[in-house]
Amino acid sequence: MEISNVTKKRIKEYLAEDKRFDGRKPFDFRDIKIEFGVSKNAEGSAKVTMGNTVVVAGVKIETAEPYTDHEEEGTLITTAELLPLSSPRFESGPPSIESIELARIIDRGIRESGFIDFHKLCIKKGEKVFGILLDIFSLNDDGNLLDAAGIAAISALKVAKMPKYDEKEDVISYGEFTSKGLPITEKTPLAMTFHKIGNKIIIDPTREEEETSEARITLALFKNKDKKDGVMITASQKGNDATFKIEELEEIFEKAKEKFKELNETIEEQVK
């Protein structure tokens, strides 16, 4: 059922005191759990649980023709399906704009950060490269599918193993894995979505909080030791109807730095 006016009001009133129903403060994440290798036929897979939100991502590798303007680079195609089984609000049918937007934001974050060294996926310049197919599926929606999807995506990419490939015959032996991973760098992108409710900004909303949110902005960041800030922003997208004041955006950019470091640590601990 859609959120009621009375609950929305209560969420806003409580937030005015910097409090949330589940006891979190505005910039607290819920408990995050990552499980790796949840689907063995994938070259890499991961399931992420953020509170009650559950998302799974998988990587398949194929051979493909490179794009004409990137003749020596491997390809990446990211798709996302917000499955009807994960929430009564998703209907069967062609991908919704929500799932399309989610996939594209995650894709940009991965592509622009330099997380994957696409040049190392080249087999023969201008003719043959490895293509990464990254697919994301929601399994239970309790808000913030995007951030959970981002974590699932990079986790699946991190544990992915290249399949056996016969270059002469141009045949991939699916199911036969090598011990070689994808050409991954340390520039792991993580997406964080900030939501505006009244005058307050929060992160990692539950579904109820998400329904109360008036505007949101997603930032994907990655660690860059060479920069004074230590991080760089690699993708961003604002969504929903309401607007942000410039001061609010500045607060968000600052907060993103701090929260990225925290989120990164949480993830690194589990990737070990």
Added chain:
Amino acid sequence: MTYTKRYDGRKHDEMRQMEAKINVVKNADGSAMFKFGDTIALAVVYGPKILHPQHMQNPRKGILRVNYDMLSFSVPERKKPGPSRRSQEVSKVTEWALNSVVDLESYPNTVVDVHIMILQANAGTRCAGINAAALALASAGIPMKEMISAVAVGKIDETLIVDLIKEEEDYEDGEGATDIPIAFLAKSGEVALFQLDGRITPAELKEVVKIGRKACKEIYEVQKKALKHMEEK
């Protein structure tokens, strides 16, 4: 007879390790996971609920709507997201099978949606899906005459076996592989799903169906255990 010892060492009438759990998707009215070895199926039920568009409603009873699909990376060669012809067929035969046990006469004009998603595939996916769906429907409090259990039996060359794995499905020597998914109603033993693909004699078929019936009794015990395990949503 070229295939006497099974690839994974099982006896011809031995099942893979099974596992079942209910209430695995919090938002759902009912849900369950069922495993045959490496094959993992998730089933999720929403309903009974309002059915739109109105012309699809049945004034005599609620309708069951089954959607079977596989995660793109659940299989060795990626499956493009979205319904395929195969998944549409599996959805339909699954719907017929489940319809033989559910009783939706108390809910006219409504729909009960059953979503089956294969998380990891190593043959027997539609059977794992039916086993999970039966649990999900029960856990959703949907009226059911009895439970239903499904298994894939088959013949590899001349050997009759139960619970095929992918390697067995792909066997090509001798008489090749015959794949027979069957579902039985748990108490009455009546057949609610029956498909066949391969080459088999009627006598062999009769024999292998008996093996399937026995295997489904084992499967039913696993399903019952999952239902009896009291863990609140």
Added chain:
Amino acid sequence: MFREQENNEIIEESDSIQIDEHKKREIAIPGEKIVSGKDFLPGDGARREGEDIVASKYGLADISGRLVKVIPLSGAYIPRPGNVVIGRVTDVTFNGWLMDLKAPYSSFLPVSEVSRFVKGDLTEYYDIGDMIVVKIDNVKSKGIDLTAKLRGLGKLERGMIVFINSNKVPRVIGREGSMINLIKQETNCDIVVGQNGIVWIKGEKVEDELKAKDAILFVVSKSYVEGLTEKVEKYFREKRNS
């Protein structure tokens, strides 16, 4: 509180059996025998097959005298006439309000069933997103007819909404309202428990409302356990001490 007393009356008549928390119950599996014998009568969720009474639903088997029922553990809300429920306004038409009761049928509250209504714009009375306590007059597969005419029915102001499974409502209310009254006293909140599992909580502070919400969810999570009232009293004692 008047509203909640209305609920109590309905509960006592039909569902008092379900809240006997000291009875041990077995899990019923569809198609499996619950009990054998020609004397038994099959109730809700059960049927007769020859000598046996067999389950037609998954839940807890309940044998009271000769009557054998299956109490569902979960599942969608099945609306019944006379139920007092809480619904959300989803649309406003020229002569009433369409509502979502989390039921399998659409429901409609006509202006004629709202005594407050005099004239003018319907949205000034009830608007989309408002939660209204209503009573079910009629259930037809074409839709559910609602009324808000009785005292205690109408729009809920302030507070928050919590969702529980409708099958847990008798437990949350308790015998003669004992459980819900305990929670109301301990948290100093007004609470209305709709038969459809939609619960409204209003306290002076949001903290009190959240306390009541947690207590209700605690009852729901332990609903099959024996001696639940004592456990809830202990729950509140521990909260007070911490």
